[in-house]
Amino acid sequence: MPIRTNRGRAAVYRKLWGWPMRSPRHLIISACVALIFITAAGIVIPKLTGKADRAAAESTRSNVRPTPVTRLSTPGAAPAPTAAPTSLPTRLTSPPPPPSSAPAAPQALDTATRWAHAWVDHPEGTSVEQWLNRLRPHTTEEYLAVMAKVDPANVPATKVTGPPVAKLSFEKSVEAEVPTDGGVLRITVIRTDQGWRVANYERGD
Known part of the structure; x- marks a missing residue:
């Protein structure tokens, strides 16, 4: 109940x-x-x-279907191996070899002598332009612009007192010393398309 x-x-x-x-x-x-x-x-x-x-x-x-992978290969050919990354060797650039010495060219020594004679040739009243015109045939254009800043009245020498002496000599350049009554000129002469020309000078004792 x-x-x-x-x-x-x-x-x-x-x-x-x-x-x-x-x-x-x-x-x-x-x-x-x-x-x-x-x-x-x-x-x-x-x-x-x-x-x-x-x-x-x-x-x-059952709802997820695998994505087919398409592989292109030549029938009968083995699969190509994966190329390993290669590092290129560092290229070492060797410095250029120093210039080899050579006998001083007579034309270089002659140019040094002619330039020294023009350098000491500055009688009183000589203008810078006249002095440069004497140096021009034996001087590079680049160095002639440097020489334009020199006042010939400040040049202490008046004459060359001896022959040139080659101190360093290479195939394309010669360093020579030319004695003057105002001291020794250390002249650097280089070979150009126009011949041997003075590219620098220094005054010694």
């Missing part, structure tokens, strides 16, 4: 909850039932959830 009142339901619930406490035997039986229920739940629930996860994974794998 169904229980129709709340009071009756409460009485039934009290009997159920109080049954394990009536005796030690009831308590042990209740504990064993609870343990069996918990163990069964621990086994059944993971299996159920594991099946659901595997089903979802299988569904995902």
Whole structure:
């Protein structure tokens, strides 16, 4: 007969909850039932959830299709090996060899002598332009522009006192010393397309 009142339901619930406490035997039986229920739940629930996860994974794998890889190769030919990166050797640029010495060219020494004679030729009243015109045939154009800044009145020498002496001699340049009454001139003569020309000078003692 169904229980129709709340009071009756409460009485039934009290009997159920109080049954394990009536005796030690009831308590042990209740504990064993609870343990069996918990163990069964621990086994059944993971299996159920594991099946659901595997089903979802299988569904995902079935929907994902692998992308085909196209490989172009010649029939019967072995696959080409992958070329390893190569490092180019560092190119070492050796310095140019020093110029080899050579006997002094007579034309170079002659140019040094002629230039020295023009350099000491500056009588009183000589203008810079007149002095440069005497030096021009024996001087490079670049060095003639440097000589234009020199006042011939400041040149201490008035005459050449001896022959030129080659101190350094190469195939395309000669350094010679020319003695004057105002000291020694150290003259550098180089070979150009126009012949041997003076490219520099220094005054010595």
